Amino acid sequence: MESRSNRVGGRWNDMSCEEKSNVIQEEIKRISKLPSNSVYAIHRHKVLNKINHLLSVQRTLLQEKELELLFTQLSL
Template sequence: MALDRTKDSGNNSSQATGNWKPIGCEEKRAAVHVEMERVNKLPANSSYATHRLRVLNKVLHLISIQRTASQNEELELLFAGISL
């Protein structure tokens, strides 16, 4: 049985068709800062929080510099992996 994607409704319709708008650097930076605020509320001795902050700081660093193609790929992979 095939799924008819034309009948999707609600917020999932853009995901079903694959038409998503990539977010810009400022939106990414804002999302990372919001996530950092959330992680900073976790216990200071949490290994998850420590690792997450390290990854978020790496993302901020890559956003702020002029990047090579491989750094652009790394940034996109990191950003996709942190699920903001």
């Protein structure tokens, strides 16, 4: 049986850069609706910003792995 992280990671790998960016933007909008002092929201927003940054630059193999790991951990 395939683990959830493998399914999410596989879905992430199948997406175009534009689709990835759209998913992240939608999640940022959702998180923005949470209380601004929420530790969860603050952390999630930092992770989403890191993903956005990695999506916007030419990545090394290590950064590509980090991006995949960050997305998988978000469980979007």
